[in-house]
Amino acid sequence: xxxxxxxxxxxxxxxxILFILLSPLTAFAHKRGGEVIGFASGFLHPISGLDHILAMxxxxxxxxxxxxxxxxxxxxxxxxxxALGGMMGLMGIKLPCIELCIALSALALGFAVCREARPKxxxxxxIVGVFAIAHGHAHGTELPMGASGILYSIGFVIATGLLxxxxxxxxxxxxxxxxxxxxxxxxxxxxxxxxFFLWKAISGEPV
Amino acid sequence: MRLPRLILFWLTLAITLIAAPPxxxxxxxxxxxxxxxxxxxxxxxxxxxxxxxxxxxxxGLRGPRFGRxxxxxxxxxxxxxxxxxxxxxxxxxxxxxxTIVTIALGVLLATESPLPFAFVTCLAILLGLLxxxxxASELPKTSLSSLISAAGVAVALFGAVSLLxxxxxxxxxxxARVAVRVAGSWxxxxxxxxxxxxxxxxx
Numbered sequence: 001x002x003x004x005x006x007x008x009x010x011x012x013x014x015x016x017i018l019f020i021l022l023s024p025l026t027a028f029a030h031k032r033g034g035e036v037i038g039f040a041s042g043f044l045h046p047i048s049g050l051d052h053i054l055a056m057x058x059x060x061x062x063x064x065x066x067x068x069x070x071x072x073x074x075x076x077x078x079x080x081x082x083a084l085g086g087m088m089g090l091m092g093i094k095l096p097c098i099e100l101c102i103a104l105s106a107l108a109l110g111f112a113v114c115r116e117a118r119p120k121x122x123x124x125x126x127i128v129g130v131f132a133i134a135h136g137h138a139h140g141t142e143l144p145m146g147a148s149g150i151l152y153s154i155g156f157v158i159a160t161g162l163l164x165x166x167x168x169x170x171x172x173x174x175x176x177x178x179x180x181x182x183x184x185x186x187x188x189x190x191x192x193x194x195x196f197f198l199w200k201a202i203s204g205e206p207v
Numbered sequence: 208m209r210l211p212r213l214i215l216f217w218l219t220l221a222i223t224l225i226a227a228p229p230x231x232x233x234x235x236x237x238x239x240x241x242x243x244x245x246x247x248x249x250x251x252x253x254x255x256x257x258x259x260x261x262x263x264x265x266x267g268l269r270g271p272r273f274g275r276x277x278x279x280x281x282x283x284x285x286x287x288x289x290x291x292x293x294x295x296x297x298x299x300x301x302x303x304x305x306t307i308v309t310i311a312l313g314v315l316l317a318t319e320s321p322l323p324f325a326f327v328t329c330l331a332i333l334l335g336l337l338x339x340x341x342x343a344s345e346l347p348k349t350s351l352s353s354l355i356s357a358a359g360v361a362v363a364l365f366g367a368v369s370l371l372x373x374x375x376x377x378x379x380x381x382x383a384r385v386a387v388r389v390a391g392s393w394x395x396x397x398x399x400x401x402x403x404x405x406x407x408x409x410x
Contacts, residue, residue: 072385076317076392083396083403090403140403149404150253150397157396161389 042155045139046163051102051197052135056160058109058190059128060167065113065174065183070121074128075164079157081129082136086156089140098134103201105131107194113171113187116180241352245359248342249367254305255338256367261312261394262331263368264387267375268319273327274372280331281368282361288339289357298345302405305341308334310398316391319384335364 046052056078063074088095108127111117119127139156143149170186173179249255259281266277312330315322342360346353378384 072382072389076389079396080317080392080399083399087399087403087406090400090407092407140400149407150401153397153400153404154253156400157393160396161393 039151039155042152043159045142045152045156046159050193051106052139053163054190054193054197055102055105055109055131055135056163057167057170058106058113058187060164060169061113061171061183061186061190062109062117062124062128062167063164064168064171065116066118066121066124070124071168071171073121073125075161075168077125078128078132078164079160081132082139082160083153083157085133085136085138086140087136088133089137090143091140095133095137098138099201100198101131101134102138103194103197105134105194107191107198110187110190110192110194114184114191115187116184241355242359242362244352245356245361246363248356248360249363254309255342257394257397258305258309258312258334258338259364259367260371261309261316261391262327262334263371264375264390265312265316266327266331266368267372268316268378268384268387269322269327271376273324274368274376276324276328277331277372278365278368280328281335282364284332284335285339285364286335286357286361288336288341289343289360290339291336292340292343293346293353295340295344299341301337301341303402304337306398306401306405308337310395310402313391313393313395313398317388317395318391319388 046056059074059078063071066074085095109131112127143152171183174183249259262277262281263274266273312334315330343353343357346356375387378387
């Protein structure tokens with residue numbers, strides 16, 4: 001017990017030191033310019049569209065439903081492949097049917113959660129990866145020109161990861177019988193959202 | 208018992224990334240002298256900080272021996288790179304190379320692939336040399352304050368690596384290690400987006 005308390009104290013101390021080092025607000029001695037795109041705009045971008053939110057939360061829910069290792073493989077695959085799609089969008093590489101694919105992602109992932117689909121891990125990873133490319137590409141092409149993208153990128157990836165974490169958190173109710181039903185209902189809601197966005201995409205209306 | 212530690216880890220990582228203001232190859236003026244300018248530089252420069260986080264966590268996950276090697280090699284190599292950078296006549300910028308190194312370190316952290324001790328040490332040396340040269344090439348060459356600030360950067364590196372590698376090395380629970388690997392995938396994703404920014408085609 002004594003050892004545990006000592007260790008816990010040491011951990012807290014080391015984190016406190018790191019925290020203080022990482023928050024040096026006194027360093028803002030002069031004003032910077034040119035950063036038209038920052039952390040906040042990057043953080044807000046993935047959570048500004050309901051189609052993106054539904055798909056990313058559904059990835060987390062599906063991962064939690066599938067259990068380990070899918071629970072962490074899918075949310076790891078999604079940001080990595082989405083960033084690849086974002087890179088392609090930034091570089092001006094054109095991909096066809098992006099809006100349709102985004103709308104389909106919410107539908108397909110919601111359907112998978114609703115049906116408790118259990119494909120092999122690599123198939124699930126490919127499904128998630130294909131949709132991640134579409135989401136990333138859309139984000140990449142939508143970005144306005146700015147001086148530096150690193151803070152934007154950091155905010156963007158953190159927001160995406162947090163949406164997945166939210167999905168995993170919701171998906172953990174899967175361990176209880178009532179939660180299992182609730183999760184399937186949530187999947188159906190996501191799928192219905194996907195149908196709505198698919199209709200919008202096909203009719204050419206702005207989402 | 209492990210939960211508070213992991214929450215603190217994620218909180219710290221989030222604050223690291225949120226609090227890091229835009230990158231500056233030159234040192235910031237903190238008002239507390241060149242040593243503090245150097246000490247601050249690492250924590251306000253995401254381009255430098257992200258690969259350092261990645262290699263420190265990667266070394267820590269592989270055990271205390273790896274962590275100790277990076278703890279020594281990275282600041283020393285960074286100082287050596289800084290010395291070499293002072294010899295350069297003109298500032299050099301290698302944003303693509305820097306980003307590729309960050310992506311590679313993110314991948315190695317995310318995959319937790321078994322790597323030999325010498326390879327990890329060499330990675331730390333290469334990272335230190337690259338960033339040391341790039342940072343120093345933009346500093347005043349003959350200024351004593353540049354040397355003092357370089358010492359500040361080395362101390363900051365030592366502190367950051369010891370804390371991050373120490374935390375990673377002490378993680379025994381599987382899902383805690385997975386969480387660190389997820390951080391690697393985030394670093395890789397940020398690197399990929401940065402590569403897109405570096406190679407961006409104007410609309």
